[in-house]
Amino acid sequence: MAPPTPSSHRPRKKRKFPINPGSNNNLIFDNGDGKQSPTFPLVSFLWAARAGVSQWLILPLILMAVGLFRWAVGFQVPPMHGDFEAQRHWMEITQHLPMAKWYLYDLQYWGLDYPPLTAYHSWLFGKIGTAIEPAWFALDKSRGFEDPNLKVYMRATVVVSEYLVYVPAIVNFLRRYTRMQGVHAWSASIALVAVLLQPATILIDHGHFQYNTVMLGLVVASLDAILAGRMLWACIFFVGALGFKQMALYYAPVMFAYLLGVCVFPRIHIPRLINIALITAAAFALLFAPLLVGATGPEARESIASSPQPPLLQALPISLDKKSVAYAVIFQLTQTIHRVLPFARGIFEDKVANAWCAIHTFYKLNRFETSLLQRASLGATLGSIIIPCAITFRHPRASLILPAMSCVSWGFFLFSFQVHEKSVLLPLLPMTLSLAGDGGLNKENRAWVGLANILGSWTMYPLLKREELSVPYAVMTLLWAYLIGLPPLSFETYRSRSSLDDPNSQFELNVFTKLLHFAFYSAMIGWHVLEAFVEPLPGKPDLWVVLNALVGAGGFGIIYLWCMWKLITQCRRIDLQAAEEESRKKQ
């Protein structure tokens, strides 16, 4: 028989989708008598869509529903102090002051301490707001301005920014990611709702008031570009994220390792490396350009010359004429960096559920010098992220980037310098996104991602309580736990009821994991009871807050280790598959 001639005809690729839309994800429970039932409430809300309903219908409905919850969270007592006033104040100063003064003006009163993109963002919404009502952002006079309409406007800017950046990025990313992983569109919709209702993000952005989702959205857009293989866009989006909030640095090592990795493996690709470097530099230049150009005018130079020098500039071994353009530009750059990066502060602020705060509880760390602590924290952080970064560098695969990002950002959260409790949003994002992956909604992943999210919003409770956000905290966290089928409202995830021939039986949780998770859930519930009804010991008013941070740090540490283990096993599985294919080719 003649060998088959190569022809233009190729058999149509078999669709990778499993026949049963929930087969790999523990979504449908077979009652055995031909009846099927959803395994957790979120599945039943999308039950009617499992036969395949147009995304044109499902997507708007999901976006409207999660939008309602976002808006409703903002109905609590207006936070007329703290971040709300800070953001309003930035809209005010970017409106009325020349760019040269943005990072200099009255720094004692909520001075701008985010990178330039935040400043531009404030400027834009300040302009729009001023067009509606000039009193909201009048220079100096509007400080502490209390007007219900202003609150509505500010809340609306958060929602608008989120729906313009975060939501499209998440939707696109999930679509590409699920397609890549061969996950059914129905599963993807379920994961989308779970991601968009993530309690911690909603509570911080719409309750406490911040624009984290813009930064997170730019990071997700960058991930989406990576999945699509558009490395240059990934760089641009990531620089955008960094330029919006310096917190995106938590992800930077993975991005760096990945981008470097794709230039080295499987073979060295120098032009690509140069391209990436150039585009990143250009993006940063573009980001700072308006600020720096704004500093070159004669008036701007005048005011800069008379301002105190930022420490970074003092450290520079060059001396320039104070009236020169170069001095103004360098001053502006160093002043911005000085404002953005908090080197001058302590190792942690308040009580954060990370390693330093936990150690400090038992062994006071303020006996050491700041520089020593800085070095220790740098070393510990590097130690905690070296493995995931190495793996990402050696195996620059899109499917490994989410677990690697979770690991690295947990490492940063646990060990780095100057961590804020709100920074927990960063490790939670890639972890929660993993719900959309292959088997992402199976019991094991759901249980761990769920624990991380609930623990995450629980560690923010002291902050939320201070701002009278206890009700939204309870509602949003419990709602999410209910929808995903997690304690304290449901034990479905932890109940094993599969038979041996069930392909999902490998995802049943083992006894040790169950006990561990139950310990954490009972600790959280017990803590709430204590905090509500028992006065802390005399002389230790912060007792409950410290206890919260300790339990949180322990939990996050364990979750970090789990992420690491997940990353390593996934990487080995990919290695094995590659080796198998290799040997098959040789035969």
Add this chain to the structure above:
Amino acid sequence: MAELYPSLAQCAIVAGALKVLLFPAYKSTDFEVHRNWLAITNSLPIQEWYYNKTSEWTLDYPPFFAAFEWLMSQAAAYIDPAMLVVKNLEYDSWQTVYFQRATVIFTELVLVFALSRFVKSVPLANKQAAHVASLSILLSPGLFIIDHIHFQYNGFMYGIMVLSIVLARKQSTLLYSGITFAALLCFKHIYLYLSLAWFVYLLRAYCLDPKNVLRPRLGNIIKLGVCVVGIFAIAFGPFVQWGQIFQLKDRLFPFSRGLCHAYWAPNIWAMYSFTDRALIPRKYLFSERGLKVLLISFIVAPRLGLPVNREALTSVTRGLVGDTSFAILPEVTKEHTFLLTFVFQLVPLVKLWFRPDWDTFVGAVTLCGYASFLFGWHVHEKAVLLIIIPFSLIALKDRRYFSAFRPLAVAGHVSLFPLLFTAAEFPLKTVYTIFWLVLFLFVFDRVAPVPERPRIFVFDRLSLLYLTISIPLIIYCSLGHYLIFGWERLQFLPLMFMSSYSALGLVGSWIGFMVVYFTA
């Protein structure tokens, strides 16, 4: 097997979460009304309940509702006793708000229960449709806007009504249906509008022999009579005893109000008044000042309790605040409205008399709701639920019913928008209503079976056209208008469009449903 996911309970939980988040949202004067009633019933002897005038929001619901307030006030005493002081007008500590809002959510469980009974009562083949209809009622934007933001207890009341309708399904529970409805009337007398349907149905199906109209079933008549009279005796007996019954009558039926409510409910009289306004010489109507006066008289003043300069009004709007009077068209009196309402209720009841089955009964209830909403005296826009909720129960019978329901669903809910006029609630009401409309109109469309009789082509097209218009209209009224004219000028224009649009839809769906009802 029909799949009934998500279940009623699951939807109630998620909707409940949203409602709890909205505790601090805008609340209308109805909140203070109910707080005042809590205070009156808690701290005064029953004899004084209907006489107390400390607040302008006097008790004007029937005795069962007063008793219900008394019951809640027992729990309220543990939450914040200060809300139970009659003199504490406008008292709204956060405990009070949370307590009262929570009672609305909690009592809505009656509706959840009634709807689950409704789904159970339906034969297997129609279970899915019934389940979808129940979800649409439970998540109704009407209840969401009126109960959980504006503040009222409609979920509870309509729960009792749905229960009574469900009980009317089986011959064996007809008696209980009558009892429940009598009790409902003693809670809130607005349901008198629908009572003729119950009367005719119970008389025909329960009191008379189904086969022979001339053979009364004495046993049934006595049972029903004793029970209904008993219920009314429990409710009103004590007040008759104390000689207060005329005071109750004056409180319950304050006939001193005008033809149209502050904001025109989208009914015949709104169209009538609109036509009248349109006939007024143009230079008055379209002058800026005239419009502003119109705006103040209709929308702003009654809501904010502003004093209205009558003299300034009379020249242009001819005293619309109190008694409605018309410039060109003939005057409408209470007697006219009653006669029209009665006549248009009677028409469907004739059919019910000759075909006393459950579907016709629910149809008749719906048409009684239509007649009283469209022709009634001083109708409030909230009363549109009197039509929507019974109609929802049969809207999925087949596609002909559904196509009559569609314009009602759009118009009825859109007409509730002016109830909430604060900026923060604006996205809530619009997004929630659009969400509901998109979801349920789509699902209904899938679930509704093909009718046995051919549909009326023209009617379907008109209904589709009507639906399509709603999209630009909502965009215009919510955003476009302010971009074109700014926030200050011609504020009433979007409201007038909404009102006229809604009135058109309601009348259209009424005519459509009449046709379906009589040809079924």
